[in-house]
Amino acid sequence: MRRLVDFILLLVGIVAAWQILHWIAGDIALTSPLDTVEHLGKLLGTERFWLNVAETARAFVAAALISLIGGVALGVVLGLSRTSAIVSEPILIALYSLPKVTLYPLVLLCFGLGISAKIAFGAMHGLIPVTIFTMKAILQIKPVYWRTAETMRLTPGQMAWHVALPAVIPEVLAGARLGFSLTLLGVLIGEMFASQRGLGFMITSAMGLGDIATIMAVALFLSVFAVSANALLLLLDRTAAR
C-alpha cells in the first residue's frame, strides 16, 4: 500500500516537473503532460501508429531472442573454462563500451536497409551484457556443486538443467534486464538513423517536422512500455531468486 502511494507520489512529482518545464520552455519545445497524453490517445487510434509499433516490436522481439539465447549460449561456452573467460572478458567489456552506432553503417552495408539490419543492431547492443553476466555467473558456480553433481552421477544434461541453470538464473536475469533495455535502444537508434518504418523512424520524421507532440507521445509510450516490462522482469527476478 505504502509502495503504491510512494509510486503515485513519484509520478505526480514527475508530471509536475514536466508541467513546470513546459511552462518554462513553451509549446514548441515541450508539450504539456495533458496534451501529450491526448496526442498519444489520438495516435493510439490510428492504424499507422500500430503498424510502426508492430514493425519495431518484430525487430525487437527477434533481436531480444538472439541476445538472450545467443548471450546465454556464448556466456556458457566462455564461462566453462577459466582461461577463455579471463581472455574474453576485457574484449567483451571493450565491445560493450564501444559507441556501437559508429558501426551501424557497416551493419547496413552487410544487412541492407530492411528489418535484418535493425535486428542485427539491436542484438549487437543486447548480446554482450547477457554474455558477460552469464559468463561470470557460470564462472562463479562453486566447484563443489560440480563435484556434488558428479558424485550423484548426473548426466551433463541433468547437470546443466538441475545445477548450472538454477545456479546462474539470478545473474542471467539481471543480464537479461540490461540486455532487454539496450536491445530496445539499439533497435530504436537503428530506426532513427536509417529506416522507413517503426517508432524510431516516427521519431526522426517528427523531428524533421518539428512535431514535438508526436515525439513526446512516442517517448511516453516507450517509457511506459519499458518501465512496465522491466517491472515484470524484476518480479520474475525476485521469484526466481527465492
Add this chain to the structure above:
Amino acid sequence: MINIRTRLLRYAAPLLIACAAFQTPAHTEEIAVTQWGQSLYGAPFAVGMEKGLFKKAGIDITGIIGSAGGGTTVRNILANTTPYGEVALPAALAAVRQGLDLVIVNVGTRTVAESTLVTMPNSDVKTIADVVDKKVAITSPKSSSEMIFLMELKAKGIDAGKVTRVAAGGYPPALTMLEQGAVSAAALIEPLSIIRKDRYRTVAAAKDILPPMTTSVGITTRDFARSNGDKLRAIIAGRRAAVEAIYANPDETAAILHKMWNFDPAISKEAVHNMIAPKMWSLGDFNRAELDRTAEGLKLIGELKEDVDWNKVVDQSFLPKDLQGKL
C-alpha cells in the same frame, strides 16, 4: 571436472551455431524513394500506386521503401531485388564517383522551389542582401540547404565569404537558433515552412531566385538495366502517367497524400499547389542545363571538383520515345 565441461560445451555449441546462422533475408520486392512520406518528391509514386497507373503500365509496385538520407537510399536500392529507386542527384553522383555500378535512367524532380530563407517578423533583414556580415543557419555542412543558399547568394552577386554559415543539424534546430537570436536568418523547406508560416517572415524564396535544376533522379544498376529493361520502362511510364495526373488534378493529389502519408489536408493542398507552377515533377526527360545547374551547385559546396560527363552516367533508353533527346 574438465570432462564435464567438455561435455557441456558440446551441448552448447550447436545452439551457438544455430544463433550465428539466424539471419533474415534483406531483400524486399519494393522500390525505394528518397524522403518518402516526408517531402513531395515521392508524390508521383503515391498517386501512381493509388490510381493503379503502374499496374496499367505493366508493373505491380507493392510498396515503397523510404529513407531520410540520399546515400542510404542509394545503398538500399543497390541491395534490393528490384534495384530501382528515386534519389537525390547529388547522392547518385557521389555514388558514381565512389565507383558504384549504377546508371541514371530518368529525372524525378527539377526544382528547389520548396526552399526558402526566413527570419523573425521583426528582423531588420529585409532582403537576401541584408544577410551580409550576419549569421545564417543551414542544416549541415555540404547539405542541400547550404548548396541552395550559396546558389542564391551567387545569383544575387553576394560574396559568400561575407556570410557566416552555421550548421544547426536540421531544420527545426535552425528555427530554434533563429528564435533565440543566434542567427539572423535560417534556411527552411516545405512542408515545415507551411506548418509554421505564421511565425516567420520569408526573406527569399528559391523559386523566385533559382531557375529549374535537377534535384532527384531515377537510378538502377547496370546489371538490372541490361536484364530487366521492360520493368524499368514500365516503372518510368507509370510514373509519367502519375505526374500528368498530378498536374491535371492537384486537389486529388493532395487528397491522396493526405490518405497515404497522413499529411494534414490543408497543408497537403497548399504544398501540392505551391509545386504546380514551378513544375516540380518531371515527366522523366533529361535537360542538360538543369543537370549542369545542380553540378554547379555541388561545386559551390566543394562536393564536385570537375564537370560531369553526363553521357557516361545517364541512359535514356528506358524513357518513352517522345521524352528521349540529346544531352
Add this chain to the structure above:
Amino acid sequence: MTAASDGAASGVEIAPRDVHAQLRGVTRVFPLASGAGLHALGPIDLDLYHGEFFAVVGPSGCGKSTLLDVLAGLSPPTDGTATFEDKPIDGVPDGVGVVFQEDASFPWLTVRDNVAFGLRRAGVDEAEIKKRVDYAIGFMGLRDFERAYPAQLSGGMRQRVCIARTLVLQPRLILLDEPFGALDQQTRLLMGDELLRLWRETGATVLLITHALDEAAMLSDRVGVMSARPGRFIDIVETHWPRDRDSRIVSDPGFGAVTARLWEKLRVESLKLMGTRP
C-alpha cells in the same frame, strides 16, 4: 557474587574488587516491523572488575553481540543502566576499545596507517604516534607488513591490524566480539596467547565474546554463560588461573573441569535453541 542473575552461580568466593563497568537490569528490545518487539537481551546484571579478563559464551543468537554494543555505547539499553568508570554510558565512552568479528581494517590504508588511524583522529602529535605505532606493530608481529595493504594479508594478519589499531589508543576497557571467529584453530590459540600478553602488559579490563568454550576457558578469569534468547547470565564460572598463563593451560588438569562445566550449562541452552527451530 554479584553478577549471577538467577542465582545459578556457584558459591565461588571473591574478594571485593573495584568495579570498572557495570550493567544493572539492562534489557534490549528491538522493534519489529509488525509493531511488536523482539526481546533480545536481559535483564542483565554484570560487574566487570578492573583488570579482569571476562569471557562471555552462549548459544548463537542469544544477544552476546548486543551486550557488547551496549557496553561500547553503540546502542543504548531499552531498560536499565550501564556505567563505565562510574559514568553512565551515553555514546562511545572514552577509554573503550572494540575489536569486531568482521574484518574492520581499512582496505584503503596501509597497515601502518591503519594502526595510526585512531591516534591521528585524536590529534596526537606525530612523534608520539610513531612511538606508539612502532610499539603496537612490533607487539602484534606486523613489522614486515607495515607498508602492505590489508588485501595482501591473511585474515589472521588483518585481525592483528585491528587489534593493534585498538591497542595504540591504550584503552582501559577492551571489548572483543568473537575476534578470532574466522581463524583456524592453531592461529586462534596463538592469537589467544598474544591477547593474554597484551592483557598482562596493558593492565586493561578485557571482555571477550566467543562461541568457543575452550577459548573462553583458556583465556579468562571468569566466564559468563548466557541463556538462549532473551540472553541472560545463567552461570559465572571462575577459572582461578594464574595471571601469567598461556595456551599451554589446556593441559592443566583443571582445564577439563572448567570446560565440562561450561558445556553442561550451555548444552541445555543449545538444545533449547535447536528444539525451537522448525
Add this chain to the structure above:
Amino acid sequence: MKRGGLTREGWIRLAVVVAFVLAFELLCRLGVLPRTVVLPPSEMATSLWHLLETGEFTADIVSTLQDVAIASALSIALGFALGIAIHALPRLRATLEPLLASYYAIPTFMFYPVFIVVFGVSDRAIIAIAVLLSIVAMIASTLTGLDRIPRVLRKTAAIYRMGLARRALLIDLPAAAPHLFTGIKLAFAYAFIGVIASEFILSGQGIGYQIAYAYNNFENRKMYGLMLLVIIVATVANAVLDTIDRRLQSRLRR
C-alpha cells in the same frame, strides 16, 4: 599484482585479437568480403593516418573529445551528488529503482528538440543528452558503493566517535571508492556513446556526424578511418580505466 609483461591470458587475448584482425585482412584481400562493403584493416589504418596527417577532421575530433570530457565530468559530479541524496532517502529510492533499471531502454535522443530549445543550438544540447545517458550509471554505482560499505566500518567510525561529515570523508568515501570508480568508468563510456550517437543522428559536427556523412556519400575510406579512430579511442580509454579499476578492486575490495 603483476608488473611488466603479460600474463598467459594476456598473451592469448593478444593472439586472439591479432588473429581476428589478420583473418579480417585476409578475407578482405581475398575478396570474400567485398571492398564496397568493408575495407581491410590495414587500409583503415592508413586512411586514419592520412586523415590525422591532413588535419581534415581535427576540429571535429577536438569538438567530440571536448564534449565527452565535459559530459563525463558533469555526470560524474551530478550522479555522485544525486546518488548520495537518493541513498539518504530509502523511500524515494525504493520507488525510483525500477525506473532506473529500465532507463536505458528509453532513447534519450528523443529529447534533443527539447534540449535544443532549453540550451540553444550548440554543443550543450549534445552534452545534455550524453549526461542524461551516463548519469544513471554513476547514480547506480554510487548507490551500490554506499550499500556495500561494510557495517563494521560504520561501527568502527562510531567507536572513533566521528561526526557525519568526518565519517563520510574518512570512511564512506574510501570504502565506496572501488564502486565509485566503476561508476566513473561507466559514466565515461556512456558519455562517449551519447556524444557520438547524438552527433551521428542529430548534429552537424563531430566525429559521429562525419562518419554518418561519409557513409551517406560513399566515402568508405574516410568512414572506416574515422570508425577505426572511434574504436581505438574507446578501447584505449576503456583499457586504461579498466586497469585502474582492477588495481583499485584488488586493493580495496575484500
